[in-house]
Amino acid sequence: MRGVDRLCLAHLWLAFAAFVGAAVLGVWQMWVRSPLGAHTGTPGDYYMSVTAHGVAMAYVLSTFFIMGFGYFVAVTALQRPLPGQGWAWAAFVAGVIGVVMALVSIALGKASVLFTFYPPLTATPWFYIGLILVVAASWVWCVLMFVSMAAWKRKNPGRPVPLAMFGTVANALMWLWTTAGVAAELLYQVVPAAMGFVQTVDVGLSRTLFSWTLHAIVYFWLIPAYIAFYTMLPRAAGGRLYSDTMGRLTFIFFLIYSLPVGLHHLLMDPEHGNGTKFIQVLLTAFVAAPTVLTIFTIPASLEIAGRLRGGRGVFGWIAALPWDRPMVLASGLSFVMLGFGGLGGLINMAYGMNAMVHNTSWVTAHFHLIYGGTVVIMYFAIAYEIWPRLTGRQHESFSPLRWQLWLWFVGMMVMTLPWHWLGLQGQWRRVANFNYDNPIIASWGPLVIVSLAGGVLLLASALLFVRNLVVLHRSVQPAPTSPLYALAVVPPRHVPAALNGFGLWNVLVLASMLMAYGYPIAQFVIAPSPSAIVHRTE
Amino acid sequence: MPVDQPRPAHNPLEESHIDEVALSTVLRTVPLGAAVLAGSAVALVVLGYLAIYLFVFLPRGIVG
Amino acid sequence: MTDQPRETHERWVLGTELTWAFGVGVLVAATISIIVFTALTLNINPPSNVERIDPKTLHLSGEFSEQNLGTLVAADGTVTARIIATQFAFVPHCIALPRGRPVTLRLASPDVIHGILITGTNVNTMVVPGYVAQVHTEFTKSGELLMPCHEYCGLGHSEMWATVQVLSAAEFKPDSDGRVSCARR
Numbered sequence: 001m002r003g004v005d006r007l008c009l010a011h012l013w014l015a016f017a018a019f020v021g022a023a024v025l026g027v028w029q030m031w032v033r034s035p036l037g038a039h040t041g042t043p044g045d046y047y048m049s050v051t052a053h054g055v056a057m058a059y060v061l062s063t064f065f066i067m068g069f070g071y072f073v074a075v076t077a078l079q080r081p082l083p084g085q086g087w088a089w090a091a092f093v094a095g096v097i098g099v100v101m102a103l104v105s106i107a108l109g110k111a112s113v114l115f116t117f118y119p120p121l122t123a124t125p126w127f128y129i130g131l132i133l134v135v136a137a138s139w140v141w142c143v144l145m146f147v148s149m150a151a152w153k154r155k156n157p158g159r160p161v162p163l164a165m166f167g168t169v170a171n172a173l174m175w176l177w178t179t180a181g182v183a184a185e186l187l188y189q190v191v192p193a194a195m196g197f198v199q200t201v202d203v204g205l206s207r208t209l210f211s212w213t214l215h216a217i218v219y220f221w222l223i224p225a226y227i228a229f230y231t232m233l234p235r236a237a238g239g240r241l242y243s244d245t246m247g248r249l250t251f252i253f254f255l256i257y258s259l260p261v262g263l264h265h266l267l268m269d270p271e272h273g274n275g276t277k278f279i280q281v282l283l284t285a286f287v288a289a290p291t292v293l294t295i296f297t298i299p300a301s302l303e304i305a306g307r308l309r310g311g312r313g314v315f316g317w318i319a320a321l322p323w324d325r326p327m328v329l330a331s332g333l334s335f336v337m338l339g340f341g342g343l344g345g346l347i348n349m350a351y352g353m354n355a356m357v358h359n360t361s362w363v364t365a366h367f368h369l370i371y372g373g374t375v376v377i378m379y380f381a382i383a384y385e386i387w388p389r390l391t392g393r394q395h396e397s398f399s400p401l402r403w404q405l406w407l408w409f410v411g412m413m414v415m416t417l418p419w420h421w422l423g424l425q426g427q428w429r430r431v432a433n434f435n436y437d438n439p440i441i442a443s444w445g446p447l448v449i450v451s452l453a454g455g456v457l458l459l460a461s462a463l464l465f466v467r468n469l470v471v472l473h474r475s476v477q478p479a480p481t482s483p484l485y486a487l488a489v490v491p492p493r494h495v496p497a498a499l500n501g502f503g504l505w506n507v508l509v510l511a512s513m514l515m516a517y518g519y520p521i522a523q524f525v526i527a528p529s530p531s532a533i534v535h536r537t538e
Numbered sequence: 539m540p541v542d543q544p545r546p547a548h549n550p551l552e553e554s555h556i557d558e559v560a561l562s563t564v565l566r567t568v569p570l571g572a573a574v575l576a577g578s579a580v581a582l583v584v585l586g587y588l589a590i591y592l593f594v595f596l597p598r599g600i601v602g
Numbered sequence: 603m604t605d606q607p608r609e610t611h612e613r614w615v616l617g618t619e620l621t622w623a624f625g626v627g628v629l630v631a632a633t634i635s636i637i638v639f640t641a642l643t644l645n646i647n648p649p650s651n652v653e654r655i656d657p658k659t660l661h662l663s664g665e666f667s668e669q670n671l672g673t674l675v676a677a678d679g680t681v682t683a684r685i686i687a688t689q690f691a692f693v694p695h696c697i698a699l700p701r702g703r704p705v706t707l708r709l710a711s712p713d714v715i716h717g718i719l720i721t722g723t724n725v726n727t728m729v730v731p732g733y734v735a736q737v738h739t740e741f742t743k744s745g746e747l748l749m750p751c752h753e754y755c756g757l758g759h760s761e762m763w764a765t766v767q768v769l770s771a772a773e774f775k776p777d778s779d780g781r782v783s784c785a786r787r
Contacts, residue, residue, distance in 0.1 A: 299572035359752035426721030532731035
């Protein structure tokens with residue numbers, strides 16, 4: 001473990017440092033948008049902040065957390081050293097350079113294009129090159145995950161790959177597939193435009209290439225939370241994982257169903273027709289499957305734990321669970337947010353209802369709730385769980401950890417629930433300041449202030465989170481030696497190759513991507529859209 | 539009695555601390571509670587979805 | 603773990619998981635059917651008119667030249683509003699539309715990506731340079747609605763919005779060319 005401890009901690013600290021900085025910016029943004037701060041700050045300041053906040057939360061927090069957690073799983077679940085540690089460190093350094101390039105570009109005002117960077121709006125090329133470096137670093141991580149698993153399988157022929165690693169490799173594979181879209185957009189269209197080699201851009205193509213990445217990226221963020229649900233939570237609760245097979249199927253379903261449906265982010269776009277959009281909506285329904293399996297399998301696992309602890313009756317097992325343990329508490333809160341966030345997502349993906357919510361605050365509220373809430377609360381839980389094993393020290397008290405998790409949950413609900421409602425009223429996105437003299441907009445003011453209050457709670461929680469980790473580094477309690485990963489009710493002795501590797505699924509992904517994106521992209525190659533002039537924002 | 543496969547190598551992070559008899563007892567009831575909980579949650583989400591469709595979306599007008 | 607309970611547990615777990623999956627599958631299929639049925643019978647669609655137009659020459663002539671913008675009632679009675687979305691204003695800034703009649707909105711951008719929604723309605727579309735965005739709808743209530751640009755289009759994005767006046771039949775009076783401007787308030 002020793003060698004990889006520093007590697008994991010480096011990735012995780014970078015992720016959480018970006019997270020705290022972004023949280024501060026987030027509160028400032030909410031203040032400026034509200035009636036309380038209505039004449040504070042310029043649009044230049046605001047869009048710089050939003051770009052930094054989005055890049056930090058969506059690209060830095062997520063990617064580096066997932067890489068650090070992945071290295072941890074590769075070593076602890078497989079019980080062997082990490083291959084290619086030199087490569088891992090080199091990738092980390094490249095990633096750090098990339099983050100610095102991107103953030104400096106933003107701070108200089110040369111990259112106010114938001115984390116979605118839709119051309120023809122074009123930033124300084126250094127911004128994009130910075131992001132490309134981060135993605136390249138993550139691709140090195142992907143390869144190391146594959147190599148780890150392959151090496152373990154050679155040494156353990158016929159045995160099932162431990163579920164935590166299976167999920168991690170599924171995630172890595174999905175990430176490689178999904179980043180191909182944004183990589184193509186950046187390398188083929190955006191960077192040449194940013195460097196001045198081309199003066200126009202095919203916006204139909206760029207929207208389509210970016211959409212390729214847009215859906216599976218959120219599952220890239222989500223899967224680590226599901227790895228915790230399946231492999232850590234049952235152990236933390238004192239029970240067993242109800243079904244190891246369902247765990248494997250969940251990760252496989254995410255891999256095959258989340259990739260081809262990116263076009264549902266373009267339901268309001270004029271460059272694709274009804275037929276494509278309707279098929280995309282139908283396909284998207286399938287990606288609900290792994291979550292639907294999970295909301296049964298994980299409670300069943302918890303029910304085992306609750307009944308073993310004496311819980312009786314239909315619901316008695318819930319109260320009997322050890323809610324004082326951070327992993328258990330975080331998971332319960334995560335599931336509540338998943339209910340609301342999932343409902344919102346189903347509405348977003350609807351063939352008709354998307355028009356009601358597209359580019360309103362409903363969308364912003366949704367992804368803050370489902371990613372910032374459901375997923376990131378599990379990042380906290382995972383950090384609290386693995387930090388002791390990385391540092392050799394145990395938390396002196398779980399109470400501040402529970403406070404931090406509750407603050408996050410309450411803050412997220414208070415911030416996002418009114419925000420969904422405002423979206424339905426027509427409040428639109430990415431606004432630096434609202435004109436509260438307009439009566440329609442003025443009626444939104446009170447709920448905007450409520451959302452702001454939620455945001456302040458979130459910032460408090462973010463600071464408390466970092467405090468809890470810093471304090472752990474100085475703790476005198478020795479780290480736990482207890483088991484970390486859950487056992488299944490029926491621990492598998494042998495699983496079919498399809499549930500132990502990804503050869504078959506890779507072929508299926510290729511076929512489905514060709515089917516879903518083949519014509520939508522090819523049409524722009526055969527007949528490029530009338531091009532738009534590059535608009536530099538520097 | 540079929541020949542068993544070689545026992546897997548021991549991962550100390552995955553040991554079992556649960557009494558197998560207790561597990562079997564508990565598995566007579568599980569997953570009733572989970573089914574009721576998850577089923578209620580799914581039902582609520584579906585009802586919420588239909589309610590928003592019928593009472594918020596459709597009244598705002600037809601678009602095509 | 604001996605094999606007897608193991609096999610029993612395995613069958614139980616698999617059976618319950620399949621039952622759950624089946625039950626939810628039925629529920630989800632029923633919900634989707636309701637939605638598809640209403641969508642087909644009510645003819646609700648996302649804006650999907652794939653029509654290309656050169657953003658670099660929009661202003662020069664043809665459909666989106668300046669004198670052709672705004673609301674026009676054609677000889678056959680169809681109502682069409684043509685709007686340009688540009689950094690950082692809509693042209694025209696106020697659009698008059700009738701209540702209770704089918705209308706068509708057609709938008710184009712000469713520069714970057716914009717988008718619109720109309721508050722209180724389901725009118726929503728991206729406006730992507732290179733394409734004409736088109737939405738058909740029918741307004742059920744008269745009043746003054748906001749039509750903001752809802753996609754980030756640069757530093758002036760927050761100031762970019764138009765007004766939609768939904769007028770009653772009495773107020774919606776085309777002039778001799780078939781044009782309708784916003785009523786003075």
